Amino acid sequence: MTESPESPRLQYVQPLDLAYAPPSYPQPELDASCTAARAYLPADVEVGWIVRQGDTAFAWCPTATPAEPVALELGRYITEVVRDIALDGAPVPVAWNVVSERLLTEPAREMTYAEVLALAYPDSRE
Numbered sequence: 001m002t003e004s005p006e007s008p009r010l011q012y013v014q015p016l017d018l019a020y021a022p023p024s025y026p027q028p029e030l031d032a033s034c035t036a037a038r039a040y041l042p043a044d045v046e047v048g049w050i051v052r053q054g055d056t057a058f059a060w061c062p063t064a065t066p067a068e069p070v071a072l073e074l075g076r077y078i079t080e081v082v083r084d085i086a087l088d089g090a091p092v093p094v095a096w097n098v099v100s101e102r103l104l105t106e107p108a109r110e111m112t113y114a115e116v117l118a119l120a121y122p123d124s125r126e
Helices: 069-087 092-102 113-120
Strands: 033-041 045-053 057-062 109-112
Touching (some): 033 069, 045 092, 045 113, 057 092, 057 113, 069 092, 109 113
Antiparallel strands (some): 033 045, 033 109, 045 057
């Protein structure tokens, strides 16, 4: 017995549909110029990088490891702050200002997002 294409048996349903994704900002383009600042704790313990590409894209790149529990916890806190700001619908400049106010940062500098990722995650392989 052959089943027709309209048969319910042949209409597959995805096993898992995306039910929820945390609010976020668009990611910066890899090769485009962006403004980035390294965030750290006193004693030069790196927490992560904040990245802004104009008024359209924003990224928080946490870099702390379990070996630095205070930095790791601060990185998690900033991740939640960014989600809350995105949920409120705040524009990218507001996100940059709010996160910058909560962290010690080096002066912001212009670089590509790919350069930021290479500095933030030097051991990662493509």
